[in-house]
Amino acid sequence: MNHHYTVLDILLVLARYALALAVTIHVLRTKRDTAASTGWIGIAWLMPLTGAALYVMFGVNRVRRLARKLIGSHQWDGRGALVQHREQVDGQFAPLARMLGRLTERPLLGGNVIQCLHDGDNTYPVMLAAIDNARQSVLLCSYIFRADEVGNRFIEALANAQARGVRVHVLVDGIGSGYFHSGVASALRRRNIACHRFMHSLWPWRMPFINLRNHRKILVVDGRVGFMGGLNIGEENMLRLRTKVPVADTHFRIEGPIVHQLTEAFARDWSFTCQEELDGEIYFPQLDSVGDIPMRIVTSGPDNDLEKIEFAMLQGVALARRSVRLMTPYFLPDERLTSELCLAALRGVEIDIIVPGSSNHRLIDYARDANLAPFLDAGCRIWMAQPPFNHAKLLVVDEDWSFVGSSNIDVRSLRLNFEINMEVYDKDLARELIAFIDRHRHGRLTHHTLDSQSGMVKLRNAGVRLFMPYL
Known part of the structure; x- marks a missing residue:
């Protein structure tokens, strides 16, 4: 049987091999996860054209490259003024x-104070004031900012502030906050x-960014x-409004030198997004001690910042x-x-994990349930909180160290999202959060609860669990 290859055929074959080889080289140079590396290389050689296109869209971390370029060239004011507030921790948590x-x-x-606020009913009035x-x-950053009754109050407050001559920046x-249309962005503009x-x-060529989200919630007023x-x-956070799916949550008001770090986090995100620097006394004022809590x-x-919250x-x-x-709210570690939680339980540490009995994302609940057996085997205690759905993200260790913020315990939050947490060395806050968690x-x-699930439910849950990084 005769085969006649044209120059075009040969070029296409060479192009396929070249693409597969290019992907392989890039993966070997940039990827740390061996499972992901093996997967990308396999797809590239099995389907060179499609695999290369998918890798360019979803496998190349352009975000890190852009961040290095921007952050390397930008400086934010006020760092030197905070030297006097540096703290050291002795004892158990000194290595941390x-x-x-x-x-x-x-x-x-050091020199900070913190106030714990629960739900929009109690928190929004303080923020608006x-x-x-x-x-x-x-400076205001929010993952979800709805143009509803609650959102409109914030829009009006921001507009009034700007009318007074205040510089307002919203991210x-x-x-x-809406992919095809953002009502709040339109209203603010x-x-x-x-x-x-x-x-x-x-x-289309920027669609890979659809999987990378800014999940941070930040408000800074006058840099203080x-x-x-x-x-x-959004309205769902106002429990008194009795929306269809009410959401309880926890937020924190802070004062003291720590506010500088919160401002800097916003300034970096603002610069990352629109290449505009926020510098000067109106954003980074001299901050004095107002308390005695290290944060x-x-x-x-x-x-x-890859994986820094998880490392903490x-x-x-x-x-x-x-x-x-x-x-x-979402537990997919x-x-x-x-391993770390299970090892702690095995050495005698009391591990209490509180998750919603039913969250606002059913698929996440399915995947979570397929992932709980190892914790029970190690002796961790897992509790299912009753409605309303609680969106709080709280970690307290030994009634001394608290770690709070925007990050959920799932792969999306710990690897893909832009998140912000805060560590606090304060026994009073730890006790307050412990009491809240225990309630x-x-x-x-x-x-027995897991064993009583039907075979079909277990199969469904195990199948959904495979998509953990994208839930």
Whole structure:
């Protein structure tokens, strides 16, 4: 049988091999995860054209490259003024404090106060009052910012602040606050308020960014008062409104030198999004001590901050001697965090994990249920909180160290999302959070609960679990 190959045929074959080889070289040079590396290389050689296209879209971390370029050339004011507030921790958590200092390149800062706020009913009035009292600047970042009754109150407060001469900057996520249309972004721009959508694009060649989301919640007023935590802006967070799916949450009001680090986190995101620097006294004023609590901001994302929040959790759990209390809306930890929690339980640490009996994402509940048996085997106690769905993200170790913020315990939050957490060395806050967490220890999950599930339910849950990184 005769085969006649044209020059075009030969060129196509060479192109296929060249693409597969190019993907292989790039994977070997840039990827650390061996399973992901093997998968990408296999797809590239089995389907060179399709595999190369998929890798260019979803496998290349352009975010880290852009972050290095931007952050390397930008400086933010006020760093030197905070030297006097640096703190050191002695005793059990000294290794954690040293590790996070090196990892984040942010000092542990003393002289702070913190107030714990629950739900939009109690938190929104405090946030709105802070905006109403702004005199120089307002920085607001929210994953979800709805243009509903609650969102409109914030829009009006921001517009009024700008009318007083306050500089207002708003950053919303390109997915969470509306992908095809963002009502809040349109409303703010109609009022000439600077508002940008984080990594948003409808162009096909930028579609990979659809999987990278800014999940941070930040409000800084005049560079002196800050808010952070898990609370988005929307009617569902107002429990008194009795919406269809009400969402309880926890947020924190902070004052003191730590606000500088919160401002810097926003400034980096703002620069990353629109290449505009926020510098000067109106954003980074001289901050004096107002209390005695040591704190530090820890950010993570698929850029230079990759996995830093997870590393903080791993080290905190590793140092636990008596107890770990963890409350999260979505519990899909990777193998590292699973192993650390289970090892802590096996050495006698009391591990209490509080998750919603039913969250607002059913698929995540399915995957979670398929992932719980190892924790029960190790002796962890898992509790199913009753409605309303609680969106709080809280970790307390040994009634001494608290770790709070926007990050869920799942692969998306710990690897893909841009998140912000805060470590706090304060026994009073730890006790307050422990009391709150313990009030949500309702139905305890047992082996019997999992064993009583039907074979089809177990199969469904195990199947959904395969998609953990994308849930």
